Amino acid sequence: MRLLGVGKSSSIIFSTLFFLCSFFSFSQVTSSIDSTSIKIGEQITYKIQVETDTTSLVVFPEGQTFSPLEMIESYAVDTLKKSDKYNLIKKYGLTQFDSGAYTIPRQKIIVGNKTFFTDSLRVEVNDIAVDTTKQGLYDIKPIIEVDKKGGDWWKYLLIALLVIGVIGAVLWWFIWRKKPLTEEEQIALLPPYDRAKLALKKLDESHYLEHEDLKTYYSELTLVIRKYLDEKVYDHSLESTTDELISRLKLLKDGNQIDLSQETIKNIENILRRADLVKFAKSAPDIALAELDRNTIDAEIDHVKEVLPEPTEEEKLLDEKYREELERKKKRKKVIITVAISLFLVLVTIGGFSIKYGFNYVKDTIIGHDSIELLKADWVTSEYGFPPVSISTPKVLKRLEPNLPEELLQQVDVTMFGYGSLIEKFNIVVATSKIKNMGDGEAKIDIKQAIDGNLKTIEAAGAKNIVTKNEEFVTPNGAEGLKVFGTLDMPEANNGKYVKGNYVILGFTAKNVIQQIMLTWRENDVYADQIVERILNSVELKKEEN
Known part of the structure; x- marks a missing residue:
């Protein structure tokens, strides 16, 4: 009887487990590559296979999430039905143009409301052997200047010249052109x-x-x-x-x-x-x-x-002056009409663009504005530091010398790139700090403490009344970090005054590396707000190779 009871109880438990499992989706995620060793530039196929039921929505990774390998093609999802489940297969074409050993990072797959990660996979990229007896070796070619793309400015210039030409022709035809005299005018002369x-x-x-x-x-x-x-x-x-x-x-x-x-x-x-x-x-x-x-x-x-x-010479001279005065009045009238029409057309044009784009945007475009010039510049996407930080900026960031004590420089390798300064209207700095001789057993880097040090540096440079907020930040390629942002009073150059400003600091850590991006800009600068948003959306971190 006791055994029977145990068996009955087990049956109830298994039945209950089976009943509960029927309310949840079943999913299984696997990944594989068709080769673990390739030559430089050769393509490998990376495959993710998800087995799930019909109720689950599957989201596969997109974009350059396979760094340090580069994705060159993303294939369509293949769907195979297996009894009451579906087998979804997603393939990617990957390659690498530098030799070495690379690790494809874990990939995140979302199935329904659950997140799965694939295993990381290692790939060997081998050099292509060159037979120097058949193929000669040559010196490295010198750096050559590359002409910068001129852009489409000439189209806008051509349109502007065409409009000005049409307006000028109309004004000349109706106002400045020497028209044939009417019969009344001929009689009057x-x-x-x-x-x-x-x-x-x-x-x-x-x-x-x-x-x-x-x-x-x-x-x-x-x-x-x-x-x-x-x-x-x-x-x-x-x-x-x-x-x-x-x-x-x-x-x-x-x-x-x-x-x-x-x-x-x-x-x-x-x-x-x-x-x-x-x-x-x-x-x-x-x-x-x-x-x-x-x-x-x-x-x-x-x-x-x-x-x-007969008229005297004085009368003739007075008559000549009178005719000259009439001619001047006539010419002055033409000038006034031309200026009035031109001013009217300019005001109508400005009004039309103001209705479409806003008056402040049109005003700043005509008069000039530092931030709007940066926003309209030819942006540059580049990588800074190692491991590299990929970021898009309106100007190429220049290498900066870190102003750190000698004792600290012996412990940390710091590379900095930036544009502008704290006293200017817009400033950006990208810094990568690599701590020397940091073993696996040492304490994990505190990114908050590192950012606090950055804020103290800003304060030492003259900023005050710094208000801080923080939140998590995730880059488009999935790197997770900390975002510290807020307001501050920024010093102005050479007058001792302060202006209201905003700042953002992004911080990331990986092993013994700290990567930081800092931006400061003036408050109420809508163009700077757009610049910052565009920069933050472009940030991607590439992992250091093993």
């Missing part, structure tokens, strides 16, 4: 005598007398003599009444200013008074009298011209 004679000729060609439109006819006829007298004799002839004009002509004759005959003055007076009667009293003289008055006006214009004195 004629001397007063010729204009008067031409006006009488046009009056002859009209049909006022045929239609007995005497009012319009006499209005045009008297306007001809009044305009001529206004320009050559009395400059208020147009707005004067008949009595005022005749009185003025008599005064000019009596004052010997113009030698008009009494007959000429009388004839002009008679025609002006008859015109007043036609216009205001509705008088209707004969057509023949109207034609006679026209001929009289024609003759009296000739008489007035004959008695007019």
